Amino acid sequence: MSVTNIMTRVSVPDVMARKGAEPVVVLTAYTAPMAGMLDPHVDILLVGDSLGMVVYGLQSTLAVTTDMMIAHGAAVVRGSSRAMVVIDLAFGTYQESPEQAFRTAARVMAETGCTAVKLEGGIEMADTVRFLVERGIPVMGHVGLTPQAVNHLGGFRARGRSTAEQDKILSDAQAIAEAGAFAIVVEAVVEPLARRITETIPVPTIGIGGSAACDGQVLVIDDVIGTFSDFKPRFARRYADLGPQIGEAARLYAEDVRARRFPGAENTFALRQPART
Ligand code: KIV
Secondary structure (H helix, E strand, O other), X not given: OOHHHHHHOOXXXXXXXXXXXXXXXXXXXOOXXXXXHHOOOOOEEEEOOOHHHHOOOOOOOOOOOHHHHHHHHHHHHHHOOOOEEEEEOOOOOOOOOHHHHHHHHHXXXXXXXXXXXXXXXXXXXXXXXXXXXHOOOOEEEEEEOOHHHHHHHXXXXXXXXXXXXXXXXXXXXXXXXXXXXXXXEEEOEOHHHHHHHHHXXXXXXXXXXXXXXXXXXXXXXXXXXXXXXXXXXXXXXOOOOHHHHHHHHHHHHHHHHHOOOOOOHHHOOOOOOOXXX
C-alpha cells in the first residue's frame, strides 16, 4: 500500500466533519471487483462480517474469523482507491480485553491497509474503544441490534420498543462516542431513538434500519442489488434485481454448451500462419 493511497482516501476527520451536514454514504463490499464498482459512489466501504451470511452461507456472523475478514478486507482495499475502508472485527476476537482487541485490530490494519475497524457493543466496550483509539486505531461503533449478540437478544428484531431499552441504547452510543469512536452504526432501532442518539452524540450516526434521522446510511450490497434472497430486511431497499439475471446467464451458457454453440470460433485459439519471408 502506498502513502498516496492513504492520502487520497476519505479520512476519519472527513467523516467526522459530516455530522449534521452532508449525509455519509456507506455500502458493504467483500471483493475487489465489487469495491471497484462502488468506490466512486460511496464515502465508506464496510467489509462487514455480514459476509458470513451473504458470501459464505452461514446462519449468523458468529463463525466468521479474522482470517476471513483479512482476506476480504485486503481485496476491498486493493479494489478501491478513494473510499475509506472499514473492517469488522470478528466475534470473539476483541470482547475479552482491550489488549486482545488491540492485537486483532492491529493485525487487521497491518495486513489489509484499511483505515479503521468496527466493533459491536455499548458501555461494556467503551474501555476497549478508548484503548484502541489512544493507540492510533480509528474505531467505528455499532449499537442497537448487534448481530454478534443474536443469541442474547433472541433474534434480529428491531430494538428500542420500551423506554428502558431506549435509554440503555442511548447510553451505549454516548459511552462509545465519549470513548473516541469516530462514527457509530445504529442498527434496527425505532425512529425516535435513532433521532435522539443522532441529536445527542457529537459524531455521525450511520443508520441501517435507523431511519432518515441518522447522519448517514449503510446497506448490505447484496440487499441493494438483489443477490441475497434468504430474507429481505424491512430496512433494505432493492435498487437492482441481479439474482435472476445471473441465473438466466448461467441457463443460457449451459444451453449453449449442451448444444455445442459455445465456444465459438471467436473463443478459440487458431494456429498462427508462419510469417512469409
Ligand atoms: O456486517 C455488516 O455488514 C454490518 C452492517 C450491516 C452495518 O455490520
